[in-house]
Amino acid sequence: MSYPENYRYAKSHEWLEVDGKTGIIGITDYAQSSLGDIVFVELPKVGDKLDAGSPFGSVESVKAVSELYSPAAGTVTEINEALNDEPETINTDANETWIIKLSLTGDESDDLLSAADYEKFVAEETGH
Amino acid sequence: MMTTETPSALRRTALHATHHAHKARMVDFGGWDMPVQYRGLIEEHMAVRTAVGLFDVSHMGDIQLRGPNSLAAVQKLLMNDASKLQTGQAHYSAMLYPNGTFVDDVVLHKLGDNDYLIVINAGTREKDVQWVRQVIGGMSGVHVNDFSDYYTQLAIQGPKAEATLQKLTGVDLSTIKNYWFTWGQVCGCHNVMIARTGYTGEDGFEIYIPSDEPTSARVWGEVLAAGEEFGIIPCGLGARNTLRLESAMALYGHEISDTINVFEANLGRYCKLDKDTDFVGREALLEVQNSGGPSRKLVGLEMVDRGIGRDGYPVATLDGTKIGEITSGSPAPFLKKNIALAYVPVAYTEPGTELAVEIRGQLVKAQVVPTPFYKRPKPAAPKL
Secondary structure (H helix, E strand, C coil), X not given: CCCCCCCEECCCCEEXXXXXXXXXXXXXXXXXXXXXXXXXXXXXXXXXXXXXXXXXXXXXXXXXXXXXXXXXXXXXXXXXXXXXXXXXXXXXXXXXXXXXXXXXXXXXXXXXXCHHHHHHHHHHHHCC | CCCCCCCCCCECCCCHHHHHHCCCEEEEECCEEEEEECCCHHHHXXXXXXXXXXXXXXXXXXXXXXXXXXXXXXXXXXXXXXXXXXXXXXXXXXXXXXXXXEEEEEEEEEEECCXXXXXXXXXXXXXXXXXXXXXXXXXCCCEEEECHHHEEEEEEECCCHHHHHHCCECCCHHHCCCCEEEXXXXXXXXXXXXXXXXXXXXXXXXXXXXXXXXXXXXXXXXXXXXXXHHCCEECCHHHHHHHHHHCCCCCECCCECCCCECCCCCCHHHCCCCCCCCCCCHHHHHHHHHCCCCCEEEEEEEECCCCCCCCCCEEECCCCCEEEEEEEEEEECCCCEEEEEEEEEXXXXXXXXXXXXEECCEEEEEEEECCCCCCCCCCCCCCC
């Protein structure tokens, strides 16, 4: 498992990369690994307004459905439509496979974690 | 470093350590700590459809009925007609409650005259054993034994299952027909029951070996080594579930339960109302049959629009009226479609009927399709 240092992480297992006013969101390596083979990604629409912590779609593996929650508030400016045809790229590289991009409006979930703290959080959650 | 062992009430098969060594992801399945996947569900599913896969199914239970009245006992207990079985033959059957719903579905093996083995589900083991004792408790001349813990049961499944297992036994496997079995030496173990059965919709074998850890681990390893040239991989319960769903085989607690009767579940062909012995559930089922059949039935659904119908999701008409529920639903890795089994009123069971599945508040279009969703190709006829 790897967690880039420049991302921050939600306890619901999304990562957030901030680039100026743009927020880039994906799911963590741990999330893709626990879901297993990802076969379906439900994306929001460009223009959807999200609050920090609000649901914006879902990722489905053969076995399970996982809701996606936005780590930050903003308006959806781009969705990764390639995931409609190749959702498994999230399994291949969760850290480099973004799901949505937001034009940030400032609010963030107040419990976003650093890479090191997220790694500890996952370790506690899985009991290893 | 200090480690604290979490006390676990989950039961383990003799291959528990082996699964951990394979880095399997484990889950609680009916009270058992079982591998749900090793390398990946889709890869495991495809291995069984195209080559061969190995499953630990030791959590399944085994009840033996012996004695001069064992056939009478089996006939009273199970819905299929056991008098039709020859020694070395098995068939699908079920134990029913008096109202015609399911205690469990089983595979009955005729080991010999006056000697039967009933293979039962893991999650229902205790209930099943109690039920057997209750139903035939008053009969003389029959001896009931729960041999569940004595066997490690391995399923070797897929088009290359025979070629794999053949390397490990002197028994000519090509002579064992589907749903027949024999005994022989496998990996040096004597008197191993070798059955051409499975729960994947594919050709394959289930072998019953001694349940001690060293033997179980050794045979597991030898099967994997024998199948290596064919691309064998260990497969978990995740793939087992998608494989049986593609083949539209029932799973207890989903398609069959104590609230669903035999005709609703489309299992009437395994239920012999006219066999010459009465059996538990028969009277209620005759009544269902004589009153025009069940009002709802199990159907296959294929998602038409994007979306995955899953266990428990509501099934509705296109205008949103709820008419039923999905019992098992999943992406089908080999068919590459999203499929489901669901109970709906008989008026909606015709293939081609358009229905909707409610997925997180949205109606997503689906259609009734014939089952099984997947049928394995018949082996090519030998060239003359």
